[in-house]
Amino acid sequence: MAPTDAFAEADWQAHRPAVFGAAYRILGSVAEAEDVVQEVWLRAAAADLSEVRDLRAWLVTLAARGSYNVLKSARVRRESYVGPWLPEPLLTGPDAAAQVLMDESVSTAMLVVMETLSPAERVALVLHDVFDFPFDRIAEVLGSTPAAGRKLASRARARVAAVKERPRASRAETERLLKAFKAAADAGNLAELVELLHPEAVYVADGGGKVTAARRPVQGAAPIALLAVRQIEIRRPDAFQIIEVNGQPALATYRGGRLVWLDTLEIADGRITTWRRLANPEKFAHIGHT
Secondary structure (H helix, E strand, C coil): CCCCCHHHHHHHHHHHHHHHHHHHHHHCCHHHHHHHHHHHHHHHHHCCCCCCCCHHHHHHHHHHHHHHHHHHHHHHHHHCCCCCCCCCCCECHHHCCCCCCCCHHHCHHHHHHHCCCCHHHHHHHHHHHHCCCCHHHHHHHHCCCHHHHHHHHHHHHHHHHHHHHCCCCCHHHHHHHHHHHHHHHHHCCHHHHHHHEEEEEEEEEECCCCCCCCCCCEECHHHHHHHHHHHHHHHCCCEEEEEEECCEEEEEEEECCEEEEEEEEEEECCEEEEEEEECCHHHCCCCCCC
8 A cells, every 4th residue: 555545644654754764874964864755755655565564664675775875876975075074963852843763873973973984884784773674684775695784784883882882961961061152152251161171172063165164173172162262253143042953952053044053062071072063054954943
């Protein structure tokens, strides 16, 4: 029964979060994931599903295969990306337009590490560790063997282990530090900024070559504090809002009603260890804050 039929439409809506979730985890892009979701819907609408025993698994398999093809074709483009790459933010929480399959694997920190994996490693890890797919089915998606899929997932798991082992700050602590950091930057209070930052903190900015942004990570509390103050002086934003992206609070900063920055933090022992600033306007379209 196709998704356009009344009963199957309800099935599609029930499984769509998993289809989108698989594509987004593999691609790190909302726009590309939505394209894959649309392709899956069209394939399902035209298919005879009478022999499909596990509709969710069948749909996720289509999404994974489509995402794998997109990722392979996009590899050259991503390798030529200007400056550091950050994932396109996924709006979550009460403001989200649609239900999203959430867990730690959609966090910004995890998706940044996922970007360092090969396309096959990403598919194997997502399908096995998130969706509990057996390796024989993963092999079908990758055009390989179950043994090869097992090795790919194991290698990928070792790469992302460090992110999983990091302590995760509470929502309240993250919001507190976001607001405190913004207030200190607005006031030009370098001493307060340095106190909020870990001595070996890292700042990463993604401008994508579309806007001015540091093209290399900046390390150290003092240099980052000075950079934060200078950016405020140059851009002079006039509004901000705490929103939820990728399951965690983020600071959205506006100028003239336009979103110019989206800041996310990693925190340890009450201090900021990583400050990520997304400034590429092309990655703001799908979070509804422009």
